Amino acid sequence: MSGRHFAALLRIAALALLVAFLVAPQAFAPVFAPLTQYGAPPIYDQGNLLSLALAHLGTVCLAAAASTVVAVGLGILVTRPSGAQFLPLSRTLVNIGQTFPPVAVLAVAVPLVGFGEKPTLIALFAYGLLPIFENTIVGLRTVPAAVLEAASGVGMSARQRLRAVELPLALPLILEGIRLSLVINVGTATIGSTVAAKGLGEVIIAGLLSNNNAFVLQGGLVTALMAVLLYEVLAGLERRLCRTVRID
Amino acid sequence: MSAPVAAPYVPAAASRLRPDALGVLLTAVGVLALFGLPFVLFKANRILPGEPRSLLAVLPAAGAWGCGAALLLAALVAVLARDARLRLGGALAGLVALALAVAASGDILTPPGNNVVRVAPGGAFWVLLLCLGLLATDAITRLRPGPLTRVLLLAGFFVVMGLSLAHGTFDHLSVMREYAVNSERFWRELLRHVWLALGSLGAAVLVALPLGILCHRVPRLRPGVLGTLNVIQTVPSIALFGILMAPLAALATAWPWAAALGVHGIGAAPAAVALFLYSLLPVVANTAAGLGRVSRAAVEAAHGMGMTRWQVLSAVELTLALPVILTGIRVVLVQNIGMVTVAALIGGGGLGTFVFQGIGQTAMDLVLLGAIPIVALAFTAAVLLDALVEVLERTKA
């Protein structure tokens, strides 16, 4: 069996495991039972794991969508001649977004928008900007000069050139930025549960509060599996979308 | 081709009379905030929601006009001036006026001898702080200061802040009220925060450097090592902290000497171990990448001059790869400073204690007492290490 097939099989197995655990968690009770003490429940029982995982994924995807719109928009703006003067400022802003610890953003956002999903969305949005922004800029700037010149030369307007030539050629890098940002945020989103956002952090925090390691472990494992699978799925999507794009 | 490239990426020639777009944007945001958001929030006590107060309503006429004039000056300079020094001066003048105005608001709104009333900076203050801060940063970027100048600017900022805090300028603001109550704990947790971030980084560098060198020398190992470390990164920090509690507790029970060394199930130990594990990937990956980028010619020349393998590694390869390795360390340090915050959830201490305590009590002033120093630490680490990387790159070039 070749390495590639083995990796594919491993991915399918991981996905099957994740789905099985989320759909029928009680079937895994014997696995987690040794981690509990004094007859504590081995499987998280204060909520539906599947709906928590979906809520978690939903929050992360929504934040990533917002980061993508803003970061790609800014990236396009600062690579146009008219927007070049905004480049240093935009860089500073997205760097601040990543230097601000997400927990601090979360905490500061609470008085402004209240408890729940909103502070988490803000924290994830700010934290996820940098990779997408930087990759968009690199992607747009590395479109070969001859291709840009040809696009103008055949009579494309600036807008047509952006849509038909620059963005498609920058797409692989932009997608890579989105993937990095998404994967980082799947893990980061767990802290949202400290301000009452619905998500897998709830399971982990319930475990910490009740001293139940089984909860902590299953919350952590489900999150990690989701991050790894998301990474693989997006990487596969990138390869498929960009198979034809090769820039010499 | 000799001719300059056509229209695409040549910045438009800046005309002298055209207003600065960035200045216009930030001024507009600042003006909207000043008139649309409260400058300070007045709270009868720590927990109650604040009542909004505007700048004009709080300060006496002379103070309000003075502060307004300084802000107007900063805005005019931002919109019209081209000279970066002038722009920096304008932004700094605005920042000073803003700080004095918020401090004065605290003094005025607090009845003498009253320790219950809280005056917290409001939305307008924070937005203006952001706008002026961005203007100052932009001006500094345009001046292209060297690494040493940047560190000096940072030091200057800390000296000014330290002096005004020591003088008690901001004592009547809510954050400083929280500090007054928690001052002893504050310094303990701050120290612990720094130690946790730096200690786990130090241990990680000791392990990651050899591991990175190994990955470079034996490329077969690379996918496995980096893949494993990558997977560790995907485990959320709270979960890893929690998962590590059990084995460490077992360790402490089995070997009393481990407990004597400070290994406990709860507390700083699981946090330190988890941060150590998270820190490995960026350093290993950058060490391997940095070594991979060292030119073969330089390594061959070193061998050709009769250096031993160890001499080649230390004097040529690691020296040339150092900026890239340090960039990895910068990523880790900034990331760690943020993650230590979460350690407070498992009793690991650090400034996160105030943050989570504040969230629990819905006491935002307490949250800020933790969050502001965390952000300051992260920025300081970023500025210092960026400067160090640049110095090293310059000496290399």
Added chain:
Amino acid sequence: MITVENLSKQYGAATVVDDVSMQIERNSITVVVGTSGSGKSTLLRMINRLVEPSGGRVLIDGKDTRAEPAHLLRRRIGYVIQGHGLFPHRTVAENIATVPRLLDWDAARIRARVEELLQVFQLEPATYAEAFPHQLSGGQQQRVGVARALAAEPALLLMDEPFGALDPIIRAKAQDDLLDIQCRFGTTIVLVTHDMDEAFRLGDRVAVMSEGRLLQYDPPAALLTRPADPFVARLTGQAERAMRLLSLTTAGEAAVPGSSTGPAVPASATLREALSELLWCGAESVAVLDAEGRPRGRLTLDLILARGRP
């Protein structure tokens, strides 16, 4: 007909093109030569307004090029650059269809035109239409670049060092193909190069530029026999000018009636090649054969040598 009137371009204090005026005849090939930095590319790019002139104007068939938006103007003018600039994310067919699509041609017409061009450029449609640029050889990429420029049947084709990236053998073939294409479509071509041999081989008229100024604009033979400027003489190469002059005339044009026992050359060969053949064989005369291989006349050494003098 293209009229360039007092065209100038300044970047800050630097004058890149300095008051250039010239007339370009319909259905001709005009080659602009010069060293790098001479302003020849900028001059070319001002014709399709990739660079906006600082002064002067360009008229195409009497109409000022500034009368319409630049991108609409460019759709009527073919443009080929060195390194082809093909869109790497589009197939060969899609690349060729770029301008027809911008002009909203209907699908059937676009398909027919792409097919025709692929045939003309010896790229078998079944094999190449759906290929991506990175799957082609350098010569094929260059041909697709020219095909794309010609897709919307432009009356004018601008070429900026179009063959610069090709190796000598493929370049010679590409130059021959260009001459064929020009005959076939009757396109007016303006081509920029720094290669004098290319200029002499392709140009009906050659414009020599240096430091932004147009030094001479004449048929190739006039450049050799009556250089307007010492720089022109240097550029055309004093050591080679006799040979270059010979290369401008074909054996068929110079042949006189008669027969020869010497080696045979085709009528399409240049006098330079005929002379080379004579020297190599040590003969006094060559026989000139027409395309069917029938004797058409002869050339003697004296006749050839006489043609190598101004």
